[in-house]
Amino acid sequence: MSDENTLIFYDIPSKIGAWSPNTWKTRYSLNFKGIPYKTVWVEYPDIEKTLKDLGIAASATKSDGKTPHYTLPAIYDPATKTGLTESFAIAKYLDEKYPDKPILVPKGTEVLQKAYIDATRDKFVEVVRQFTIPKVAWSLNERSQEFFRRTRKQRLGKTIEELDPQGEKRKEEWKKLEEGLGQIDKWYASGKEDILVMGGEDKACFADFAFAGFVIWIRILFGKESEEWKDVSGWHSERWGRMIQVLEKYE
Amino acid sequence: MSDENTLIFYDIPSKIGAWSPNTWKTRYSLNFKGIPYKTVWVEYPDIEKTLKDLGIAASATKSDGKTPHYTLPAIYDPATKTGLTESFAIAKYLDEKYPDKPILVPKGTEVLQKAYIDATRDKFVEVVRQFTIPKVAWSLNERSQEFFRRTRKQRLGKTIEELDPQGEKRKEEWKKLEEGLGQIDKWYASGKEDILVMGGEDKACFADFAFAGFVIWIRILFGKESEEWKDVSGWHSERWGRMIQVLEKYE
Known part of the structure; x- marks a missing residue:
């Protein structure tokens, strides 16, 4: 086409x-x-x-x-x-x-969507990085992997392997991830009806996609059958698993 | 009436x-x-x-x-x-x-407003408390003051006077306050047009009031002529001073 x-x-x-x-x-x-x-x-x-x-x-x-x-x-x-x-x-x-197509940032929601994205970054993305960045490095093609390892080392002051949390530390940081998502969960109505930011299951907006990009990261890097994805998709009445499912038609 | x-x-x-x-x-x-x-x-x-x-x-x-x-x-x-x-x-x-009166939480904005309020809490409210809580204690009537001092001591593990930052520490924490507001400022369009969360100067919503309640705190506790209020109201192209001014008709 x-x-x-x-x-x-x-x-x-x-x-x-x-x-x-x-x-x-x-x-x-x-x-x-x-x-x-x-x-x-x-x-x-x-x-x-x-x-x-x-x-x-x-x-x-x-x-x-x-x-x-x-x-x-x-x-x-x-x-x-x-x-x-x-x-x-x-x-x-x-x-x-393309104003005749569905709108990503409805009038009046730009500041709110930016606040949502910023808050999900603080509460989720900043914690998840230590788990995902190593998986990214190992998944990249050779030329990108060399570049990625070098620039991350410069930025983070440690190698990919040093970043990846191990043993007790891994358990603690994974717990923090669940707690961070728990704070985000509180913004939504309890129960199952509120999946997307603007309510319901149909009216997606950019903030949904901005957050979902980081949630689907876990599924992509660790795999659908991994313990990691089972955890994340199951936490908080399966809110995050259902979110990714509802957005599947846009994958 | x-x-x-x-x-x-x-x-x-x-x-x-x-x-x-x-x-x-x-x-x-x-x-x-x-x-x-x-x-x-x-x-x-x-x-x-x-x-x-x-x-x-x-x-x-x-x-x-x-x-x-x-x-x-x-x-x-x-x-x-x-x-x-x-x-x-x-x-x-x-x-x-009262659905015929102006709406505080327009349909579709509840999750976004909660995220905004949560993010402003992390970036501003948590930092400003050390400056404002002592001023609150000193401003309360006697019965409330005794109660407030006792419960804050229990909750924070220090007295009101120990909480109040001094000297270099005060300067550092005040700088953090400016930086926190700077992160919030980034959500808004640059320049002067964007004062309220949903855009412009007219269409206030609950998130504006939730945040403004903590900004006006500085003006009320330290006074309109204080250095503290001059700082906060002047930072970021006077965005916060103008916000309080635009909302003045609802005080």
Whole structure:
């Protein structure tokens, strides 16, 4: 179905398929809006050049506060000759250019959605990283893995293997993960009716996808049959497992 | 204007007037909806008995996880013979019983508003407490002050005077407060247009009042001319000062 007007979605490959929580946010967004697109796979060392060649500005800076930091997801829309990066910015672009498709950030919800995403980052993403980052490294193709190991070492001050929690520490940190999700669970109505942020099972919005990208991370990296996914998908009346299930049609 | 059908709002008095961030959330809510009400002032040691006499259930438990913890704000609505406590629950009640008045929690925003409130608690309220709790104690009437000092000592493990940060520590913690507000600031569009959570200057919602209750705390406790209020109201392009100003009509 792809032709020269098909939107292009840039993602990072691995030995286990699509794995990046950040690019998942945009994959979910594109599928939710029903916009046809073609995926182009870019290994880590090639991200910067790929975006520069497309004239896409970096959305962030490195830790020195000035060197541009080029990241995926990115999209290029031949219909408008627009390329951009960063999943929230992409969601807003898609809403603006495709207003007749389902809306990711309904009017009046932008600040609230950003607060939701920030709070889920503090309570869940920051804790889950130690478990997932090592699995990511081991799953990447060779060129990306070398790049990923080197840049994470610089950023975190430890190797992937040192990051991965072991023994008692692993149990404690896994408990913290459950507690963090428990705080998020309190925002939702008790019982089973509230699966998505804006209520019910039908009306997804960008905040759902932003959070789900990190929850589905566990399923993708550890596998559907793993103890890890059984835990996460089962906690809090199976709220998180049901969330991923409800969003499955946008995978 | 009060008659036997006027809604009653229970608040905690002090030497400096209305001071409680939690009851401010409900005062703002009632004024926003334009519901006539009468304020009844209840000193701390009388809160439990007052609510029990009204048949109002506690909304929380003490740190043992089972003893009911009776708190204000509370309201009693003679029109429906309903009494309840906890500002979010009160907001939802008011929306349900008075749907023709402006809506505090528009459909689809409940989870998002709770996430916003939770995130502002982590980033702002938890840091500001050390500065405000001592000022609160010094401002309460004698009976409430004795109760407040005793229960805070139990909860925090230190006296009010030990909590109040001094010297270098005060400067560091004040800097953390600015940084926490800086993280909240990032959720809003840059520039001056975005003052309220749902956008613009007109469309307030409960999340605005929940956060504003803690921001106005600084102005009330330290005074309009204090260095503290000048700092907070001036940070981040005066976003917080302007927020309080925009909400002034609901004070």
